[in-house]
Amino acid sequence: MTGTTSVLGQRFVRRDGPEKVTGEARYTADLAFTGLLHAKFVYAGRAHARIVAIDTTEAARMPGVHAVLTQADAPLVRYGMFVKDRTLFAHEVVRFEAEIVAAVAADTPERAAAAAAAVRVEYEDLPAVLDVDAALSPAAPVLHPDWLDYRTQDGVLRAPNDCGHMTSVKGDVDAGFAEAELQLTETYCSDMAHAVPIEPHAVVAQWQGEKVTIWTTSQVPFPARAGVAETLQIPQSNVRIVVPHLGGGFGGKCDFHFEAHVALLARATRRPVRLVFSRREEFLATDKVRHAARIELTTGVKRDGTITARRARLLLDSGAYCGDALFATEIGLMMVAGPYRVPNLYAEVHTVYTNRTPAGSVRAPGGPQTCWAVEQHTDELARLVGLDPLEFRRRNLVRAGDTGQTGQRFVSSSAQRCLDRAAELAGWPGTDLAEGEALGVAVGWWFSLSVPSGAYLKLNPDGTGTIITGAQENGSGSVMGLALLAAEELGMRPEAFSILYQDTDAGPFDIGSAGSQTTFNNGRAVMEAAREVREKLLALAAERLEIHQRDLELVDGSVRVKGAPTRSIPLAEIAAGAQLIGSGSGTPPPLPEHDLTGCGGRLGYSAFAAPSFFCHIARVRVDRETGVVSVPEVVAVHEFGRVLNPLGAQGQVEGGVIQSVGMALLEGSQYDGGHQLNPGLLGYKLVTAPDAPTVTVDFLDDAVDQGGPHGAKAVGEPPVVGTPAAIGNAIAAATGTRVRALPMNAERVWTALHRPSAGAVTAGGEA
Amino acid sequence: MRYPLNVTVNGLRASADVEPHRSLLSVLREEIGLTGPKEGCDDSECGACMVLLDGEPVNACSYLALQTDGRAVTTVEGVAPADGLHPIQRELLAAGGVQCGFCTPGIVMSAKALLDRNPDCDEDDVRHALAGNLCRCTGYQKIIAAVLRAARQPEHGPADRP
Numbered sequence: 001m002t003g004t005t006s007v008l009g010q011r012f013v014r015r016d017g018p019e020k021v022t023g024e025a026r027y028t029a030d031l032a033f034t035g036l037l038h039a040k041f042v043y044a045g046r047a048h049a050r051i052v053a054i055d056t057t058e059a060a061r062m063p064g065v066h067a068v069l070t071q072a073d074a075p076l077v078r079y080g081m082f083v084k085d086r087t088l089f090a091h092e093v094v095r096f097e098a099e100i101v102a103a104v105a106a107d108t109p110e111r112a113a114a115a116a117a118a119v120r121v122e123y124e125d126l127p128a129v130l131d132v133d134a135a136l137s138p139a140a141p142v143l144h145p146d147w148l149d150y151r152t153q154d155g156v157l158r159a160p161n162d163c164g165h166m167t168s169v170k171g172d173v174d175a176g177f178a179e180a181e182l183q184l185t186e187t188y189c190s191d192m193a194h195a196v197p198i199e200p201h202a203v204v205a206q207w208q209g210e211k212v213t214i215w216t217t218s219q220v221p222f223p224a225r226a227g228v229a230e231t232l233q234i235p236q237s238n239v240r241i242v243v244p245h246l247g248g249g250f251g252g253k254c255d256f257h258f259e260a261h262v263a264l265l266a267r268a269t270r271r272p273v274r275l276v277f278s279r280r281e282e283f284l285a286t287d288k289v290r291h292a293a294r295i296e297l298t299t300g301v302k303r304d305g306t307i308t309a310r311r312a313r314l315l316l317d318s319g320a321y322c323g324d325a326l327f328a329t330e331i332g333l334m335m336v337a338g339p340y341r342v343p344n345l346y347a348e349v350h351t352v353y354t355n356r357t358p359a360g361s362v363r364a365p366g367g368p369q370t371c372w373a374v375e376q377h378t379d380e381l382a383r384l385v386g387l388d389p390l391e392f393r394r395r396n397l398v399r400a401g402d403t404g405q406t407g408q409r410f411v412s413s414s415a416q417r418c419l420d421r422a423a424e425l426a427g428w429p430g431t432d433l434a435e436g437e438a439l440g441v442a443v444g445w446w447f448s449l450s451v452p453s454g455a456y457l458k459l460n461p462d463g464t465g466t467i468i469t470g471a472q473e474n475g476s477g478s479v480m481g482l483a484l485l486a487a488e489e490l491g492m493r494p495e496a497f498s499i500l501y502q503d504t505d506a507g508p509f510d511i512g513s514a515g516s517q518t519t520f521n522n523g524r525a526v527m528e529a530a531r532e533v534r535e536k537l538l539a540l541a542a543e544r545l546e547i548h549q550r551d552l553e554l555v556d557g558s559v560r561v562k563g564a565p566t567r568s569i570p571l572a573e574i575a576a577g578a579q580l581i582g583s584g585s586g587t588p589p590p591l592p593e594h595d596l597t598g599c600g601g602r603l604g605y606s607a608f609a610a611p612s613f614f615c616h617i618a619r620v621r622v623d624r625e626t627g628v629v630s631v632p633e634v635v636a637v638h639e640f641g642r643v644l645n646p647l648g649a650q651g652q653v654e655g656g657v658i659q660s661v662g663m664a665l666l667e668g669s670q671y672d673g674g675h676q677l678n679p680g681l682l683g684y685k686l687v688t689a690p691d692a693p694t695v696t697v698d699f700l701d702d703a704v705d706q707g708g709p710h711g712a713k714a715v716g717e718p719p720v721v722g723t724p725a726a727i728g729n730a731i732a733a734a735t736g737t738r739v740r741a742l743p744m745n746a747e748r749v750w751t752a753l754h755r756p757s758a759g760a761v762t763a764g765g766e767a
Numbered sequence: 768m769r770y771p772l773n774v775t776v777n778g779l780r781a782s783a784d785v786e787p788h789r790s791l792l793s794v795l796r797e798e799i800g801l802t803g804p805k806e807g808c809d810d811s812e813c814g815a816c817m818v819l820l821d822g823e824p825v826n827a828c829s830y831l832a833l834q835t836d837g838r839a840v841t842t843v844e845g846v847a848p849a850d851g852l853h854p855i856q857r858e859l860l861a862a863g864g865v866q867c868g869f870c871t872p873g874i875v876m877s878a879k880a881l882l883d884r885n886p887d888c889d890e891d892d893v894r895h896a897l898a899g900n901l902c903r904c905t906g907y908q909k910i911i912a913a914v915l916r917a918a919r920q921p922e923h924g925p926a927d928r929p
Contacts, residue, residue, distance in 0.1 A: 013860055020868030021856035021875060023803020023843035030802035198807045198815055198903050199869040247805070247869030248903050279808040475867025475904050647863040651905055655866065658906030681812035681901065689897035689907045 040112035044094035047674020049123035064111035095320035098285035157601035169598035176309025176344025180300025188373035190742035191668030199247020220512030227256025283679030287358035319358035332366030364717035375725035407595035414639035440730025447608030449515035454508025463572030470507030478518035489530035491554030516714035523709035528584025589707025610706035616722035627750025641713035656719025664724035777845025792827035803843035814900035817873035843872035866904035
């Protein structure tokens, strides 16, 4: 700390707030352009088919139509983060209902839509593969017959209809089961769910000469730039991505999406072109959904509750393409043992192609589904050995000194502490419960993504500062919070910093708003940039005050002599006559030491850097007659290392919990053949204000510094991981019946209560 | 075929020639130039387009523009007094009730409609007044707290009402 009072941990109002509450904040679809044209995509409308012919002549002749493009108008480039398995437009085959076959630009949205409807495509339908089990059958049609020719990231293990499989192996799983006195096998299945940012996707592209500027609703401007350059085969330096205010993302706006399609339309027409998604397109075509999953777990325990072994098999429905799914694959794999001592483990995960909307890294990819299965399984194990769920967990949770599933050594006992604190706040096992009410608990862990990042910082002649960063704000406030870290280094107020971001031509590279990484990595970069400015400031001030630098301090926007506050120079005075510029990146903390002996297909999440822990306890009320579950309260205790911005962190936890209450009870795509049946907010319901539970949030500190700024860890994703599991356990406690399908909607709860034989897949007993 | 529309928006007379199918939202955003109201679903489900029509909250996406002829519309741009913020706006900021901000204009309008009608509202009233506004970021907790705090502020008196 530099000044007399730290700004960290204080209440902080984000700088972009005022323009948002007055309606002045401009989002991508709000921007105005002279000569603007409107884009509309033509979608396949079928799950799997060969394209026999595309006829655009009628559409191209319609009034106001400036361009109709197909894959024939784009370079034939296959792209993809892990597996290069797709093209911008359908090439010969369509593999899901919202595959883009053509794109139209016209002078009004109505004319664009009319022309899109006039594009004639002749198809020959192919057999569709619609679930993961069917896809892995040897007799299944292969979705990508040329899969062996696709290029991949190093280390990706594949098979027909499996774009990435991995294993996690620890100890001797057969010996572990031999040691067990009881064992339990269960299967859990979760439906596809969506990110549902309230702002739909929007893109505007405009060329000037060889250079295209693209305004887009992207969480990841630099990967979006790389995607445009790769697919259009132009230099990255000719692509400038600008992200106006971003209306939420939750992972649905990660990865490279529609920027290149719109850029192609703009190049063909030499006019600015705008694409704005409807809510229906947002469900069908964003190709970035939370994986539907099938999770099979077998665990061996001793009668005293000690876990001796686990086998796990995860099947993730990747939809038609791989996208950035392999993040979810490896993280899901890392969640199967939970934060428990599982001395002997064999786990495998498959990322399975089907003819459904492609999946990707939605907030905490692979997390909530796996935690929901593992933590319900944990409660069933507790029941099997006759222990209270809390006591069973206490006997098995990892503590400092224990090793995780890949041998990572834990340095804190936060899992245990979160459990105890949550139990205290929730009044476990529940003293004032009404008829039909019960509590349910879930614990879990998450990681801090450690990657390179960069920032510049400058002081202005008026004594304010500007942070120039490549980090992207998704709405969470993490970029706004960078001002806290700069202010702390320079003895200034956070309000004295403006932040220039959202522009790939201005800020240094950053992977974007993904992996809850902004504070952890860009925070480090901002601090390093601020320290460079600080050194320059102190050197200049020492000269003027004729005193050694070590006798100076930065306090309240000035440099002053320690112990003699009247001898000071305002920062503005120094900044007016000097270039006070700094840059920073810093070294990302390394992954903890671990051991991958026997493991296969791993891609970088084989240990969790700066792991954080949490415990959620939900109180539910079940109406046995209707199956309707309400959730009056959720207690969420998180250990985030050190919380730098409590108001922001609370907002992340409250929002994450409510989002995952929706995942638990309401949110899931229903399919009929290859078609989503509920691609709208009437059929796919989110939690609303009247239904939202009260969320009680508490933070525990972890004194061990694991490389984040001031000991901070990732905050954005962990809050969505635990709540569905806690609700599932509470439903089981309230009803004596377990629901093994997510979402646990009224129909499924009612069926579990009244037709218990339907859908139950479980076997427990003597080992 | 276009028809003349004369409507008072945020206290100013506005006019445009619009086709009968045009929504109030598209006319506000594209003809009148007010992009505070957002389109999140075009189906009255998300509430991001909420405006006040003669003081009553309506989803502008699903209201035909020509139906507002001769009437008064208030959008989020018309809520703040010239010298600052409306109490709802101020409290949303202070409470941390704003994250991505895309739903915020609609939340402000639904909350204003409630407070104009019932400044003595309780938590239940606030939750129900916001039932038509989806927020995916905040979990509603801080928004509800902010609206309750705004309701208790003296300046939210009759003078502030339409």
